[in-house]
Amino acid sequence: MAAPARGRFITLEGGEGAGKTTLSRALAARLAAAGLPVLRTREPGGAPGAEALRGLLLTGGIAWDPVAEAMLMFAARREHLAKTILPALQAGIWVVCDRFADSTLAYQCHGHGLPRRVWEGLAAVALEGFAPDCTLVLDLPPAQGMARALARSGGAPDRIEAMGEAFHSRVHAAFQSIATAEPGRCAVLDAKMPPAALAEAAGAVLRDRLGAPL
Template identity: 45%
Template sequence: MNERTRGRFLAVEGGDGAGKTTQIDLLEAWLTEQGLACDRTREPGGTPVGEKIRSLLLEHGQGEIDPRTEALLFAASRAAHVVQRIEPALRAGTWVLTDRYVDSSVAYQGLGRELGAEAVAQVNDWAIGGLQPDLTIVLDLDPAVARERMAARGDGRADRMESAGEEFHARLRTAFLDRAAAESHRYLVVDAAQDPQTVQAQIRARTEELLHG
């Protein structure tokens, strides 16, 4: 396929409460204003099988899920997501915006669950068949501030990942920042403690490089 007709793939990452939903809302609206077709999706999920896996992974009351099983379930959802939804959309010229991708597994299972970042990354490299985002946006926020945001949100009980302890969420933040530092050319790290419009302005400035690249 002519590279100019292929869509672009953007992933938005960060800990729980960092504001991913708000920023994807704003980015999707802006890209649509530019006349671009957008497919907004999420992980785990994005496909029928992925949504079933999401329920197993995130909802309480599903029984014990050990860390290795958890990591493999995330990778299975992601494999389906890439083959069934992301790649077809990109081939059709659509811009894909995903709430979470491989970095989340490396952070949550690799460091958060202490399975090892390299081991989790290898499993996911195989699952995605080499498909990397054109840009990964990391919304960086102190976990203590994120907890305050989620408490103020008051929209119900935290899911299994959100319910993990303080040390777990501190490890997540370190993982996201380390991944971004290792390949800074394809990452944008934004201070998510800023107001949403300021955060969005930085995201749009970087995204414009893809628009004109």
């Protein structure tokens, strides 16, 4: 029996409240309905060790040194990649991931001022040249995104959501810059659209770029 065709790795990026989790659910359901094996995952997290680090990073109440925080992010990412993403892709499964390395570039480098060379060094070690097949960047004005995020959390933001307006504006600009620099990998979607319309637009991108039967 022939080995299964390699799966595809799709990442969703964007600021707080952009609708990444909702879209990841919709895309996973569409891919499954089209007969494709699919795995939905997230970062930080997606593997037992990575989920343990997620708790420290998002709710641990620690004011991390930026380099230490980036190291923890990439430690979680390496576990996720080695234990979850690569085995799934090799088994022919399409993987839809809520955040990946672009988020660390946007949040830690552009948001917190981490030197890009640190991000590049950590990425080289943790990812070894691995990159998503397609990245959907959900574009939403930061103020609107934060309002959504706070409504979702009942007004109790996590450590990242609690960063100031200037921080989230830098993150928003970073995602735009990333998408502009890599148009072959990234597609920007208007996250102000209703969820169903956003899922339709995302499906069209995956159909055109990856041949997904959507």
